[in-house]
Amino acid sequence: MKKVAVVGVGETNFSGPQDKTEVELFAEAAMEAITESNLKPEDIKALFIGNVLGDFSEGQGMVQAFAAENIGCHHVPANKYEGACASASMAIRDAFIWVASGFYDIVLAGGVERAATMGTGLATRTFAMFSDARYEYPSGITFPAVFAMLTHLYADTYGIPLEKLREQMAKVSIQSYRHGSVNPRAQFFGKNADMTVEKVLGSFMVSSPLTLHDCCPFSDGAAAVVLASEEVAKKLTGKPVYITGVGQSSSGPLCNQSDYLPRIRAREISSRRAYDMAGVTPQDIDLCELHDCFSIASLIAAESLGFFEFGKAGEAWEKGEADIGGRVAINPSGGLKSKGHPIGATGAGQVYEVTRQLRGEVEPERQVEGARTGLTDTLGGDGGTLVNIILQRGW
């Protein structure tokens, strides 16, 4: 198996509703990644793209073929990946496997979504399709309800009073808002830096005990990465970031995962595969972009990824152990909560962030100094698809 490097990354602003089509949005991110790689579109051998709801949001199916042609990658094989919110991570993992196998030497991977343009009504309706369609969503058990139930279950499992847990969760949102407020690509750039526990707890109740500030927004956006084999990478850049471990796992409907909840079994399997492949442990991770679709999801993820003991992640956030300068810097980009969550692009946005952090290129206020190893974590549906990617500095 060949070593595989990220040689270039690109990203649009993650935002509320905007006018560009998905093909146009993706082009913006893709051309930034290709240009940064010192390549031209004709050098790209294949395109792997995550996109979940393009058909619903703008009536455009098969976005991958149009996206390839639109950036000048004529006649390349173009594949679309759909794993709900984990789509782009699936695309990047598969791109990694194809380059590692030697079949292609340069692949463009990424994702694009216009979830904000859809509006809350259509977005809520279509997002709900990724839970069990037979009875979870006809019963009114939607994603906020699922994570709200997990919050109660988490409090009960680990013996944490609900009010105490809600304060810890508020601190997760506050940290994410603070980092996103200084990330120019973030949906909440320049906003919410002054968020307080009182404001989080006092905002609109969505599904008890989750308030509006416990939930991530709907977003538009695109992100892209160029992967190349080691020998090609060395010719293109002095700062190759190697993908040293990947993991993916799946689960059935949430009710069938319940023996393990509030832990997400697929995440533990997926991250274990990634750690083993890279030959590293959770203690080696300097920063992690994880799937904080809801504040409680951050605590659950950070524990399953091995950063903190089960039931202790809330305390870790309170003590700053999950912040820049702490044990592991979690979501220095602002995460889904503040950077935004254009579902088909989110995983590529995480790889964009980790790559730029490892190169030391982000804004000083949110740079993790000396970071050598980073991890991404994306969750599709209610635990249906999990993908983890480990990236390490190659110089």
Place this chain on the structure above:
Amino acid sequence: MEVKKQTPCLEGWFTMPPQEPQLIGNRCQSCGHYFFPRVTSCRNPLCDKAKPLEEVLLSRKGKLFAYTINYYSPPPPYHAPDPFVPFGVASVVLPEGIKVGGQIPKGVDLNALKVGMEMETVREVLYEDEQGSEVLSWMFRPAKSK
């Protein structure tokens, strides 16, 4: 008095009047695993599937595993009343070892819910369809004391 026609929201998922409200699941006769909703093939990776699945009525009572109160209206195909009223949803673990999601009926004190409390399966009107039929669903409410 007019008696409205009643139809199940999902055919064959739970018993209809005059039977007691019970969920209909199945059990693998080879390995003993229970399933709800019913499956067409046993999901146990270690099962030899030598014997077929049998249909079973699941226990009416179980324990509250997790719950929430939805303060916003879920999208269709959920039928929300107009004006929308917040409602409870629950996950209940049955003695057969499986967990089932369902709504909590109107009239239950949602503030008194506690993880681990005993719940019972009931059957309630989910909504009225365009023909005026009552569409029924299984729901879970705190069990009445014996």
